[in-house]
Amino acid sequence: MIETIVIKNYKIFDDLIIEFDKGLNILVGDNDSGKSTILEVISILTSGNLNNYPLDRQLKPSFFNQTVRKNYIESIKRGSTPPPPKIILEAYLSKDDDPTFSGTNNELKKNCPGIRVTIEFDNSYASEYKQMIQEESIHDIPIELYKVTYSSFASATGKILFRNSPIKSILIDATHKNYSYMIDRFIGKSINDTLNGEEIISLSKAYRQNKTDFKENSIIENINRRLAEYSPISHCRVSIGLQEERVDAWKNQMTIMVKDIPLENIGFGTQNIIKSELALSNCSDSANIILFEEPENSLSHTNLAKLVSAIESTENKQIFITTHSSYIANRLNLNNLIFVNGSNVSTFRGLDTDTASFFKVLPGSDTLRIVIASKVILVEGPSDSLIIQRAYKDKKNKLPIQDGIDIIVTNGLTFKRFYEIAKTMNKSIAIVTDNDGDIEKLKGRYSKLMSDSNVIFSYEKNKDLKTLEPSLLSVNSIQGVPKESFVQLIYKGTSKPSTFDEVKDFMINNKTTWASRVFDAEQKINYPQYIEDVINEYC
Structure with missing residues (x-):
């Protein structure tokens, strides 16, 4: 299992060390925060491949951290001769893994098994590099002069063979239709597990007989007769036939059928759930690491629940998941969360x-x-x-979400639970609540939250104004009489009773209706002080 990875100068990361759980690791973060890049790095370290192709065939300057790349280019422009930058990727494995991979050939100088991948300048091109500098022909990282080196922690010079690696991975990317590898594994295992040698030979013969039948089909024979008479190739006789293939080529023509429909022709969501179940099943015994890229993609809630249950019951595999789904994070235990925000990474252990x-x-x-x-x-x-969003818009001419401020509707029972999440991240939050007519009880219930400097805890200080409705109505009234403009807004121009208690009762019994009318209205209203306070102090 992978205990730690080190990433230096690769894409969004300049210098990153992450420790992982031996079982489940859930990578969360905003878009472009680096979650998928971490899966890429693990895939490279466990296979030497990126997106199913050898890494050394895909090198490009954009692999390098943007700051490192920019500094190098600017240094070249100033006439300096900086050493070309280097990418280092390392996986530190558990101590009971293959001892032949053990040593201190790593950035942390730790004696343990591990794999190291470097993308670095090839010194055999030193003279070419010197000439390019003299000719001022370097405008970016000269990736054509680079090499990729794969080594274990045992030796910097001994190149590893990934087929002998103690860790192997399977990537399930629910954002792309890449199903062929998983199908081939499933079909191959199914054939080997269920058929004996004679049956496999019989299938091979049947496949070759079908090819012979095709060749001898009267339509093919007709085409070949015409080619013999009118072929544009004059110096030799040509005909059309099927390609020669290896003896087990028939396996490549097989696919998984779902309700008599080939897997590649069914819905993307069903493809994803089948790929995921195959990866978690015994048909992937050779892979002890499973990488999931946004498994919730295209899945219904029912299928997502099935997938989560399958992940929960998986044993003896280390699983890495990137997700934006709270359902996945909650079901698979928030203690397994790893929050990624560029090189700032925090765990929820x-x-x-x-x-x-x-x-x-x-x-x-x-x-x-x-x-x-x-x-x-x-x-x-x-x-x-709705009211806080409108108050914010009246004050700043935009909604809070446009400033990255999210307003989450919950209930008083979960305030403390969400607070614990924020506390783990050392993140400040604001809480806006009713006093329910008993301020002392409110203070007793939330004393811990109120005493935390990272929490803005805001509520109506007048205990007679128990909820939002009387509080808002009070600041839009004159000497206890609701303003006519506010009454018209609340009732949307309809003639209704307009005493304080009548308007209050209507608001309490039609909470979303009146709040939506305030949110959408052209006219502005007054807001209770505790709402003004949270906007002024927190936002």
Whole structure:
């Protein structure tokens, strides 16, 4: 298993060290944060391939960290002769893995098994490099002068063979239709496990007989007769036939049929669930590491639940998952989360286990929103969310989400649970809540949150204004009489009773209706001080 990886100067990462769990690792983060790049690195370290092709055939300057690349180019332009930059990728394996891979040939000088991949300047091109500098012909990293070196931690000079590596991986990328490799493995294993030698030979004969029948078909014979008479190739006789193939070529013509439809012709979601189940099953025994790229892609909730259950029950494999799905993160335990934000990576191993268990039982909670957003405001209901968004827009002429501020609707029971997630990340949050007519009880219930400097805890200070509705109505009234403009807005121009209590009752009984009217209205209203405070102090 991979215990640690080191990444230097590769794509978004300049210098990164990540420690992994021996079982499940869930990589989360915003778009372009580096999650997929980590899967790429693991794939390279376990196979020497990137996107199923040898890494050394795909080298390009964009592989290098942007800052490193820019500094190198600018240095060349200034007339300097800097050493060409180098990419280093390392996988540190558990100590009980292959001892022939053990040593200290690594960046951390740690004595353990491991694999090291470097993308570096090939010194055999030193004279060419010197000439290019003299001719001022270098405008980017001269990747054509580079080499890829694969070595174990045992020796910097002994190149490894990946077929002998103690770690092997399978990548399931749910964002692309790459199913052929998994199908070939499944079909090959199915044939070998279920057929004896004689049956395999019989199948091979039947396949070759079909090819013979095709060649002797009267239509093919007719084509070949005409070619013999009118062929543009005059110096020799030509005809059309089938290619010669190796003895087991018939296996390559087989596919998985789903309800009598070839797998490649069925829906993308069904393809993904089948690929994932095959990777988790015994047909991938040779791979002890499984990489999932956004497994939720194109899956219905039911199939996603099935996939998560299959992942949960998988043993003796190390699994890496990139995801934007709170359901996956919650069900597979938030303690396995790794938050990736460029070279800033944090784990959730320190998250309170009761909180992780809470969200595992209630996986529908939007936990990843609080993880990914730059700032978060927790509220009790949709009407609170709409009013805070409108108050923010009135003040800043844009919605809070445009500034990376996410407003999450939850309930008072989960405030503490979301707070524990934010605390693990050392992230500041804001909480807006009703006082429910008992401020002392509110303070007792949330004393821990109120005393945390990373929490803006905002509520109505007048205990008689128990919820948002009377609070908002109060600041839009004059001496206890609701303003006519506010009444018209709440009722949307309809003639209705307009005493304070009547309007309040309507608002309490139609929370989303009146809040939506305020949110969409052209006119501005007044907002309770506790809502103004959270915008001024937190946003």
